[in-house]
Amino acid sequence: MRICVVGCGAIGSLFAAHLGRLPDAEVWAFDVAEAQVRAINDGGLRLTGTDPVVSRVQARTDGAEIPPCQLGIVATKSLHTESAMLATARVFADGAVCSVQNGVGNEEIVARHAPRVIRGTTIVAGSVPAPGVVHLDAPGDTWIGPFEPKPARMDEVRLLADLLTRGGLRTTAMADSRGAQWTKLIFNAATSPVAALTGLTMGQLGGAAEARELVSGLAAEGCAVADALGITLDDDPMALIDAAFSHAHGHQPSMLQDALARRRTEIDVLNGGIVRMGRETGVPTPLNQAVTALVDGLERSWT
Amino acid sequence: MRICVVGCGAIGSLFAAHLGRLPDAEVWAFDVAEAQVRAINDGGLRLTGTDPVVSRVQARTDGAEIPPCQLGIVATKSLHTESAMLATARVFADGAVCSVQNGVGNEEIVARHAPRVIRGTTIVAGSVPAPGVVHLDAPGDTWIGPFEPKPARMDEVRLLADLLTRGGLRTTAMADSRGAQWTKLIFNAATSPVAALTGLTMGQLGGAAEARELVSGLAAEGCAVADALGITLDDDPMALIDAAFSHAHGHQPSMLQDALARRRTEIDVLNGGIVRMGRETGVPTPLNQAVTALVDGLERSWT
Numbered sequence: 001m002r003i004c005v006v007g008c009g010a011i012g013s014l015f016a017a018h019l020g021r022l023p024d025a026e027v028w029a030f031d032v033a034e035a036q037v038r039a040i041n042d043g044g045l046r047l048t049g050t051d052p053v054v055s056r057v058q059a060r061t062d063g064a065e066i067p068p069c070q071l072g073i074v075a076t077k078s079l080h081t082e083s084a085m086l087a088t089a090r091v092f093a094d095g096a097v098c099s100v101q102n103g104v105g106n107e108e109i110v111a112r113h114a115p116r117v118i119r120g121t122t123i124v125a126g127s128v129p130a131p132g133v134v135h136l137d138a139p140g141d142t143w144i145g146p147f148e149p150k151p152a153r154m155d156e157v158r159l160l161a162d163l164l165t166r167g168g169l170r171t172t173a174m175a176d177s178r179g180a181q182w183t184k185l186i187f188n189a190a191t192s193p194v195a196a197l198t199g200l201t202m203g204q205l206g207g208a209a210e211a212r213e214l215v216s217g218l219a220a221e222g223c224a225v226a227d228a229l230g231i232t233l234d235d236d237p238m239a240l241i242d243a244a245f246s247h248a249h250g251h252q253p254s255m256l257q258d259a260l261a262r263r264r265t266e267i268d269v270l271n272g273g274i275v276r277m278g279r280e281t282g283v284p285t286p287l288n289q290a291v292t293a294l295v296d297g298l299e300r301s302w303t
Numbered sequence: 304m305r306i307c308v309v310g311c312g313a314i315g316s317l318f319a320a321h322l323g324r325l326p327d328a329e330v331w332a333f334d335v336a337e338a339q340v341r342a343i344n345d346g347g348l349r350l351t352g353t354d355p356v357v358s359r360v361q362a363r364t365d366g367a368e369i370p371p372c373q374l375g376i377v378a379t380k381s382l383h384t385e386s387a388m389l390a391t392a393r394v395f396a397d398g399a400v401c402s403v404q405n406g407v408g409n410e411e412i413v414a415r416h417a418p419r420v421i422r423g424t425t426i427v428a429g430s431v432p433a434p435g436v437v438h439l440d441a442p443g444d445t446w447i448g449p450f451e452p453k454p455a456r457m458d459e460v461r462l463l464a465d466l467l468t469r470g471g472l473r474t475t476a477m478a479d480s481r482g483a484q485w486t487k488l489i490f491n492a493a494t495s496p497v498a499a500l501t502g503l504t505m506g507q508l509g510g511a512a513e514a515r516e517l518v519s520g521l522a523a524e525g526c527a528v529a530d531a532l533g534i535t536l537d538d539d540p541m542a543l544i545d546a547a548f549s550h551a552h553g554h555q556p557s558m559l560q561d562a563l564a565r566r567r568t569e570i571d572v573l574n575g576g577i578v579r580m581g582r583e584t585g586v587p588t589p590l591n592q593a594v595t596a597l598v599d600g601l602e603r604s605w606t
Binding site: 197198286289293298 | 497507508511520589593599600603605
């Protein structure tokens with residue numbers, strides 16, 4: 001079984017390192033970062049945390065050097081989906097490719113380059129302390145299912161879920177994985193931009209009544225859009241958010257980390273995605289539009 | 304004619320310096336900044352710009368040293384209205400006091416400490432390059448009228464308008480000055496928080512389609528609240544804003560300057576005021592609530 005992970009940041013590296021444990025998986029990885037690719041090829045991909053391992057992964061900065069793969073996992077930041085898929089499309093000429101990226105709209109891009117697509121969502125969290133090393137910050141489930149307009153076969157979805165679960169990342173194969181994706185989308189879209197625009201951590205957001213009200217308003221708009229799309233959420237996003245306000249008190253959502261580092265954020269696939277789908281379904285999303293405009297403006301101010 | 308200016312920052316200093324020109328005005332000033340008070344007492348208050356002058360103004364950090372005055376002008380940041388009025392209430396025991404501050408709600412505070420109150424709005428702009436010096440950045444009109452719940456007499460309003468106009472600050476006395484105040488309020492509330500949260504100047508805001516749409520949405524909510532209050536605006540705020548996008552291209556609204564310096568902003572009397580009046584009149588103001596929550600959160604992140 002040959003499988004290629006596209007994008008070897010924290011999430012991609014977690015997937016590659018866990019898959020690299022399996023004797024029946026030949027794991028390839030694509031990334032444009034030369035230091036990361038060299039370190040992985042020289043010393044293996046080192047997973048640290050509760051269940052450490054050094055995995056054999058063959059990494060490349062040139063997609064042309066990667067042989068055809070049956071399965072793919074796309075884990076780039078959403079900004080880079082298009083360019084990464086352009087660079088690796090040939091690898092997946094007859095493969096099923098799964099996005100585990102944030103937000104909505106990535107599968108649509110993947111589908112322009114791959115014959116069969118899987119809609120994925122993961123809540124595992126990791127970080128890359130040094131090239132070739134990935135730390136498991138928090139374990140978390142992954143949910144995958146056929147991407148409706150250009151679906152992978154269910155046997156491919158189940159095969160990928162089985163490989164990941166055996167590798168140590170518990171993954172559920174579903175006929176409809178939209179509920180999991182939108183639950184995470186709404187969670188992120190309601191909290192990340194408020195954190196990014198204010199500089200407040202999760203716990204501080206929960207402690208500021210007006211900020212929590214805005215978070216709740218953003219989540220309600222997302223739920224209304226999901227409802228209009230006929231998506232049944234896995235859970236009440238606001239209940240998950242309130243739990244995170246308590247448990248992940250000092251956590252800086254990644255969009256706040258991006259803002260502090262003046263990196264382009266994923267606003268377009270988070271709140272921007274909710275706004276687009278709201279427009280398509282006729283559901284008003286004024287608050288999501290407002291924070292999208294503000295984060296977009298913030299990014300403009302850096303250039 | 305004895306008159307006291309409360310708060311000798313840029314706006315207060317402009318008023319004091321222009322009034323200090325008049326042979327028939329004895330001008331006093333209250334401020335807590337010792338360097339500013341000392342410089343004014345030592346060398347006079349120096350107005351620079353198109354029509355420079357050095358005015359005789361007697362400044363004090365202790366309100367008890369200021370004699371009773373017939374007229375007062377309050378020009379502190381709104382955060383300091385209460386403490387400044389506490390310190391000077393005795394000065395105005397039988398006076399008429401005019402707020403020329405930003406936002407709404409300041410007259411209500413002044414009215415707790417002075418027998419007769421004037422609702423004022425000014426669009427003159429200045430800066431304080433050094434203690435005792437104030438520069439006229441841009442000339443601009445002032446509109447004043449009786450504060451309805453605790454009004455000054457019209458003859459007092461006219462007297463103050465006449466003094467200011469003769470001193471060089473064109474001022475209009477009106478029976479109802481709410482239209483001028485709300486026109487400026489809506490202008491500021493629609494632009495300032497968007498600039499503060501994004502870091503964009505006026506011209507950059509105008510050039511970002513989504514940001515301009517948010518500005519327009521904020522202004523529309525403000526107009527709806529003004530309408531519910533029975534206030535006739537002087538002008539269409541969005542037309543004024545579009546003009547400012549062109550003419551004041553590089554201008555950083557003061558709330559952006561506050562945010563960059565990590566100073567508390569005037570959000571509470573700008574968008575916060577629109578939200579409060581919206582609640583009183585049953586007009587929804589979700590966008591003003593959202594930016595109030597975000598700027599409030601931003602301020603919290605500094606402490």
